[in-house]
Amino acid sequence: MNNEVMNHLKQRKPELLAPAGSEEALFAAVDNGADAVYFGIAGFDQFNARVRAKNIPLETLGETVAMLHARSVRAYITLNTLAFADELATVETLLCKIAEAGADAILVQDLGIARLARERCPSLPLHASTQMSLTSAEAFAQVKQLGINRVVLPRELSLEQIRVLRKSTDMELETFIHGSLCISFSGQCYASLMLGGRSANRGRCAQPCRMQYTLQDAVPRDTLLFDRGEAPSHGRSAAPRRNEHGREEHGRNEHGRNEHGRNEHTGQLLSPTDLAALPFLEELIAAGVHALKIEGRLKPPEYVAETTRAYRQAIDAICSNRNGLTSARGAATNKSVSNEAEINAAPNVANTLDRLALTFSRGFSSGWLEGVHPRRLVPGNITDHRGTLLGEVIEVRRDAAVVRLSAPVRRGDGVLFENPRFPDRSQGGRVYEIFFQKASVREAEAGNKVLLTFRNGTIDPEYAREGQEVRKTADPRLEREIRKSLQARHTAREKRMAPKDRIPVVLTIRAETGKPLSVRVQARFRPAMSFPAMSFPAMSFPGVSKTGTDVLSLSSESPLEEARKHPLSEAVLREQFDRFGGTRYELDAIHAEIVGRPMVPLSVLGRLRREMTAALDSAFEAAPNTGWNAEWNGMANTDPDASAKGPEPPTTILEGKSLQRLREEVYAKKKRLATSDAKTSDVDTDGRPTVYLLFRDPGLFDDLTLIRRCVDAGCGGFYVELRRAGEYERAAENIRKCGGVFLAALPRIQKPGELRLLKRIADLKPDAVLARNLGEINIFSERGIPCIADFSLNIVNDLAFEQLLDWGVHRMTPGPDLSLERMAELLDRIPPERLELLGRGRIPLFTMEHCLWKANLVPAEKSCERLCERIPLKLRDRYGAVHTVRPDACCRNMIEHAAPVDITNHLPKLTELGIRHVRLEWDARSGADILSQLIDMQNNTK
Numbered sequence: 001m002n003n004e005v006m007n008h009l010k011q012r013k014p015e016l017l018a019p020a021g022s023e024e025a026l027f028a029a030v031d032n033g034a035d036a037v038y039f040g041i042a043g044f045d046q047f048n049a050r051v052r053a054k055n056i057p058l059e060t061l062g063e064t065v066a067m068l069h070a071r072s073v074r075a076y077i078t079l080n081t082l083a084f085a086d087e088l089a090t091v092e093t094l095l096c097k098i099a100e101a102g103a104d105a106i107l108v109q110d111l112g113i114a115r116l117a118r119e120r121c122p123s124l125p126l127h128a129s130t131q132m133s134l135t136s137a138e139a140f141a142q143v144k145q146l147g148i149n150r151v152v153l154p155r156e157l158s159l160e161q162i163r164v165l166r167k168s169t170d171m172e173l174e175t176f177i178h179g180s181l182c183i184s185f186s187g188q189c190y191a192s193l194m195l196g197g198r199s200a201n202r203g204r205c206a207q208p209c210r211m212q213y214t215l216q217d218a219v220p221r222d223t224l225l226f227d228r229g230e231a232p233s234h235g236r237s238a239a240p241r242r243n244e245h246g247r248e249e250h251g252r253n254e255h256g257r258n259e260h261g262r263n264e265h266t267g268q269l270l271s272p273t274d275l276a277a278l279p280f281l282e283e284l285i286a287a288g289v290h291a292l293k294i295e296g297r298l299k300p301p302e303y304v305a306e307t308t309r310a311y312r313q314a315i316d317a318i319c320s321n322r323n324g325l326t327s328a329r330g331a332a333t334n335k336s337v338s339n340e341a342e343i344n345a346a347p348n349v350a351n352t353l354d355r356l357a358l359t360f361s362r363g364f365s366s367g368w369l370e371g372v373h374p375r376r377l378v379p380g381n382i383t384d385h386r387g388t389l390l391g392e393v394i395e396v397r398r399d400a401a402v403v404r405l406s407a408p409v410r411r412g413d414g415v416l417f418e419n420p421r422f423p424d425r426s427q428g429g430r431v432y433e434i435f436f437q438k439a440s441v442r443e444a445e446a447g448n449k450v451l452l453t454f455r456n457g458t459i460d461p462e463y464a465r466e467g468q469e470v471r472k473t474a475d476p477r478l479e480r481e482i483r484k485s486l487q488a489r490h491t492a493r494e495k496r497m498a499p500k501d502r503i504p505v506v507l508t509i510r511a512e513t514g515k516p517l518s519v520r521v522q523a524r525f526r527p528a529m530s531f532p533a534m535s536f537p538a539m540s541f542p543g544v545s546k547t548g549t550d551v552l553s554l555s556s557e558s559p560l561e562e563a564r565k566h567p568l569s570e571a572v573l574r575e576q577f578d579r580f581g582g583t584r585y586e587l588d589a590i591h592a593e594i595v596g597r598p599m600v601p602l603s604v605l606g607r608l609r610r611e612m613t614a615a616l617d618s619a620f621e622a623a624p625n626t627g628w629n630a631e632w633n634g635m636a637n638t639d640p641d642a643s644a645k646g647p648e649p650p651t652t653i654l655e656g657k658s659l660q661r662l663r664e665e666v667y668a669k670k671k672r673l674a675t676s677d678a679k680t681s682d683v684d685t686d687g688r689p690t691v692y693l694l695f696r697d698p699g700l701f702d703d704l705t706l707i708r709r710c711v712d713a714g715c716g717g718f719y720v721e722l723r724r725a726g727e728y729e730r731a732a733e734n735i736r737k738c739g740g741v742f743l744a745a746l747p748r749i750q751k752p753g754e755l756r757l758l759k760r761i762a763d764l765k766p767d768a769v770l771a772r773n774l775g776e777i778n779i780f781s782e783r784g785i786p787c788i789a790d791f792s793l794n795i796v797n798d799l800a801f802e803q804l805l806d807w808g809v810h811r812m813t814p815g816p817d818l819s820l821e822r823m824a825e826l827l828d829r830i831p832p833e834r835l836e837l838l839g840r841g842r843i844p845l846f847t848m849e850h851c852l853w854k855a856n857l858v859p860a861e862k863s864c865e866r867l868c869e870r871i872p873l874k875l876r877d878r879y880g881a882v883h884t885v886r887p888d889a890c891c892r893n894m895i896e897h898a899a900p901v902d903i904t905n906h907l908p909k910l911t912e913l914g915i916r917h918v919r920l921e922w923d924a925r926s927g928a929d930i931l932s933q934l935i936d937m938q939n940n941t942k
Contacts, residue, residue: 013072079108086825088797109132128150179296184848190816374854411442512560515559722889748790
């Protein structure tokens with residue numbers, strides 16, 4: 001183990017953070033060694049990024065957190081989506097419940113939720129979700145002002161960039177180590193929203209990146225571009241592409257020319273492999289990463305168990321200086337790990353990754369940890385789970401295939417005949433029988449040539465051919481092993497909390513129509529102890545035994561109403577109060593007296609159960625550390641090297657500012673700002689908004705006549721978005737020469753080592769900048785240059801708006817999630833003159849580190865030689881819409897929506913509501929000249 005790893009371990013062992021999309025997955029994570037789990041709250045699904053996960057009920061949150069803390073596991077709650085203004089009251093209630101439950105932190109995306117959490121529950125720790133797109137130390141510094149103490153890093157960062165960031169901040173860093181990858185920067189993907197109305201920033205991603213697309217050359221040409229074994233820009237043959245097993249590949253997907261003579265290439269062009277950072281754990285630990293995160297809240301408990309177990313063992317092996325994993329890193333320690341073949345070359349690591357691949361894998365890669373390698377990341381034919389390599393087809397027969405095995409196979413294994421040319425026509429099923437040397441066998445070893453048979457209709461010979469790969473997608477023996485392990489751990493957990501070890505609780509309940517529900521709780525503690533004073537109503541019961549028995553009395557806040565349909569029953573009471581989960585307690589007996597036909601909401605029963613559990617815990621923890629109390633306290637992990645040291649529930653202060661108080665402050669500021677406007681523009685005396693133009697063509701800024709005509713027509717300023725610093729300089733000079741206002745539009749993403757362009761722009765002293773991320777706001781605000789926040793900041797509520805105003809932002813463009821109807825509602829809460837609307841322009845569906853030019857036109861590991869400047873590309877989706885691919889100044893790809901946003905017809909109403917700033921992002925696809933568009937937009941505001 002290198003000294004860098006050892007030095008870091010002296011400071012802290014990294015936290016292993018596992019997903020808990022369900023209660024079963026939560027226990028799987030805890031039982032297999034997670035230091036922390038993250039999960040959403042059921043019933044409030046719109047506030048977490050995995051709406052389709054089962055999540056954890058709010059009614060049992062306190063019990064769940066208590067159980068986790070008893071096992072020395074931290075609980076992180078995901079509130080990592082955007083919330084509209086009318087939803088913040090619900091968020092406030094939820095925050096208070098989370099804080100009262102003792103959660104260890106919440107993950108946030110929305111600046112408004114972060115501000116509300118900081119003000120309402122000031123000692124509830126805040127973690128910045130990867131949805132915030134924080135990619136620079138400057139961005140970290142900005143959110144630190146909100147009280148955020150941990151940043152979940154975007155997956156697009158390399159190991160070297162993570163090292164740089166670690167040295168640039170004292171904030172905790174959390175990084176993904178395993179699971180699905182998104183092709184777009186998280187928080188910057190608007191494809192699901194724009195194409196299907198399901199917003200990824202609201203937890204409803206429809207995964208459009210997994211669909212089939214056709215990449216098109218934007219102009220007809222004679223050269224065939226999309227042959228991945230050829231480099232059209234260099235005019236010479238390239239080495240054939242090899243797959244992850246070292247075999248040559250040609251024509252993995254359809255490519256050719258369409259009826260218009262344009263080159264085309266069809267496939268899963270935006271569907272990446274899955275991340276497997278197991279071979280890179282030492283480097284991540286050495287980099288000083290605080291938490292290592294597994295993705296998978298939509299995955300089953302078996303996946304969570306196996307993945308958590310694998311990374312727990314690997315981390316422990318590294319941190320205990322054992323040689324197992326270290327020696328297994330082999331080549332990956334000393335050279336680049338480029339694909340599955342190289343990753344799997346190391347023993348131990350290879351075996352572990354094979355097991356992980358069988359639980360779920362689209363094929364493993366290092367993601368962006370080694371930098372940008374588009375062809376490794378997106379092979380172009382990945383749709384879903386593909387397991388591990390099993391062998392190669394030698395011959396296809398009716399419902400059978402002769403296969404040369406590269407791994408063992410058994411009867412019942414699930415296999416996939418992968419069709420690289422038509423991925424959607426890949427086929428597979430369970431192995432029915434195996435023949436080796438004409439004899440039926442139960443299993444066969446690697447290297448053998450076997451006949452695999454399947455049930456009727458499983459294999460269509462038209463799509464399963466000689467030379468195709470066969471992949472194992474399911475292993476019943478492994479599945480049974482994992483299930484057995486889960487059951488064994490469940491049994492062990494139940495044994496630890498068996499009736500002889502648990503604290504028995506006896507309830508006496510009286511429910512009568514017109515009177516509050518009363519609950520008398522008797523807990524047979526050892527030794528005897530007393531309950532502390534409770535804040536909820538207490539009731540007196542005569543004849544209470546004092547011999548080793550403690551008594552607590554609870555009641556509902558309101559009298560019980562008479563039931564219309566479903567009166568309360570003893571069965572319902574037993575079901576609701578027998579939900580102690582993994583706590584110390586069990587329901588020993590329940591005695592119910594029900595008078596009349598009372599109705600009790602389940603929420604009331606849940607509240608009483610939580611209050612009862614909390615009171616029992618308070619009495620238990622206050623007792624001497626003897627008897628059962630000592631036995632339970634001894635269950636915690638006592639490993640001196642463990643990162644989780646039995647976390648104490650945070651003492652969260654709830655007397656912070658309420659939402660109402662915060663909004664009163666916002667309203668007061670709105671009144672103060674009512675007559676002011678941003679420094680960068682003037683409002684027309686007739687009340688019409690000022691229109692600004694954004695150009696991305698450097699040639700337009702050389703047309704001084706055009707610029708002067710636009711200035712004379714009332715253009716409020718020119719946003720310059722170009723690719724080179726010299727182009728910005730020339731544009732600024734010409735704009736100012738013509739009496740115009742120079743506004744610089746900045747890149748959407750800024751990563752370590754990318755400050756040079758921003759510094760050059762700052763030296764030009766623009767009248768303002770269009771900031772696309774929080775790091776840019778930090779950089780330019782410190783230089784005294786006004787900032788206008790673009791829609792990529794995802795501002796959709798009044799508290800987020802207020803936060804940016806507090807940071808000195810002059811104007812902001814609301815996020816695309818905000819409909820015009822919600823916009824009108826928001827304008828009642830904020831000063832509308834501080835908004836700048838996108839009047840006409842194109843929303844980027846995807847903002848990607850992935851380069852479509854390098855992935856499809858340039859041989860692997862070859863320089864692109866800025867091919868994107870000579871060969872424009874478009875992307876056609878399955879519905880026929882053609883989207884434009886545009887590179888930015890940092891060579892990132894934006895796929896811009898085929899249909900532009902155009903609110904021209906709504907401008908009269910928006911003007912009445914107070915909108916004073918509108919941006920026109922011009923491009924030649926609009927079909928009208930620049931001046932006409934400018935005048936048209938101005939005329940539509942009258």
